[in-house]
Amino acid sequence: MPEPGFRKFINEIASRKSAAVTVFADFCRMSACALAAGSREEEYLEVARRYTRDELSDISQAFAHLVQEMERHPFADLLGPFYIECAAHSSKQARGEFYTPPEISKLMARVLFDVEAAKLKKEPITLNEPACGSGGMVLAVAELFAPDAVDLLRVTAQDINPVAADMAYINLTLWGIPARVILGDTISKSATREWMNVHWFRVGENSRRLAQRFMEVAEEIEAPTSTVDLGQIRESLELKSQLTFDF
Structure with a gap:
């Protein structure tokens, strides 16, 4: 049986506010924004406005408990199973989602x-x-x-x-x-x-991919095209301008 941990805080807020799946979705959004190094502040604030100060404190504690539980269970997916459990009780969220065991x-x-x-x-x-x-x-x-x-x-x-x-x-x-x-x-x-x-x-x-793409483009430019017959090009140019090019 899963530890109560972060789940307890989500369920307690849901009992006073709305469906557990909605509170959990907001918890995930705020947690993801908090981990995004300041690049998702507006999203965070938009969700946070829906909650009281005490509820936000509970959400912070839920995140702390999530981290602690993850440390006890390395590389285990703790979020997915709880989301499926919450979504199963909400017809609006029933999407036929099944996560791989x-x-x-x-x-x-x-x-x-x-x-x-x-x-x-x-x-x-x-x-x-x-x-x-x-x-x-x-x-x-x-x-x-x-x-x-x-x-x-x-x-x-x-x-x-x-x-x-x-x-x-x-x-x-x-x-x-x-x-x-x-x-x-x-x-x-x-x-x-x-x-x-x-x-x-x-x-x-990002830098590695940019360098890799640069090298690919450079190779495309330098590599001769195998489908081009240089002899035919030379003959065509000689007929049109009477000039000879040495390739």
Whole structure:
């Protein structure tokens, strides 16, 4: 049975205010904003205005208890299961969402990655999770690389549900995983918002990608095009201008 911890504070506020799933969504939004290094202050204040000072104090305590529980259960997804539990009691939030059980996530992570080989290679590993939910699959991968190689991961996590995007942002940021979280529909290839966490900047991922793209463009410019017949070009130019070019 899960520890009461942060759940107790969410349920207590919900008993006085509104549905637990709504309070939990606000808790996730404020927590994600608080971890965004000042880049989401307006969002934070917009949600905070809905609560009294005492309720905001309870939300702060809920976050503290979440962090403490995470420390006792490394790389466990504590948010996703509670969200599903809350959503199950609210018909408005019933989206037919089913999060991957942690045992399945861990099995898939072990099948997909040769961790020791990746550690020896010491090159960044790009990981794309197009329907990330609360980030449980990514946490399972990160656990394999912990404690000394989590920085090798470069995660792009996307979900259509704003609550899921916030949960993923919280989980990946608190566990030190360099990540870019996108709120959007993967199938239609549309995105509403995206946030890069502090670890994404800490490892210099934007700079690495820019340098990589620069090298790709440089290679495209320098590489000869195999489909072009230089002999035919020369003949055409000779016929038109009677000039000969040596290639």
